[in-house]
Amino acid sequence: MSDKMVVVCNHADPPHVMPTLIMGASGVSLDYEVILFFCPGGAQALVKGELEKIGTPKGLPNPVELFNTILDQGGKIIFCELALENKDIKPEDLRDERISIKNAPSFLLDADGAMMTLTF
Structure with a gap:
């Protein structure tokens, strides 16, 4: 891998999580x-069961498959530690142990x- 790409998500709703x-x-x-x-604004999307609630929007890929593809192919997903207290989320609530806090x-x-750098 030579080029680095950063994507920031600050909302947990489908119009921000999907892109x-x-x-x-x-x-x-x-x-x-x-x-x-x-x-913190996007943190809820990384909680177990949240991507499943999005389902597969018409004409778009499945969010769970996208999430798994990113991690399986070496991408990093980082959860902002401020969201632990701010959003009352515990580390064990996160959907995958490969998520870094x-x-x-x-x-x-x-x-x-x-x-x-992209921001949604």
């Missing part, structure tokens, strides 16, 4: 180093040098 996952899965398919960062400065260090 985050679609762009992330697209990035890993192009062999980019992909980092998704879920701010980090603070904003750690995310910024990971994101340093990204050739592309």
Whole structure:
């Protein structure tokens, strides 16, 4: 992987989560180093069962499959640690053990040098 791509999600509703996952899965398919960062506003999307509630929107891929593709192909998904207290979410509530919990400065260090940054 040579190019780094960062996608930030700050809302947990489908119009924000779906493009985050679609762009992330697209990035890993192009062999980019992909980092998704879920701010407190988007954090609920990473809780067990939440992506399933979205279902498969008409004409769009399945969000659970997109999520798994990103992680299975080496992408990183980061959950903002502020959301633990702010949104009353426990680490064990997260849908996958491969999700990292980090603070904003750690995310910024990971994101340093990204050739592309997208925000939803």
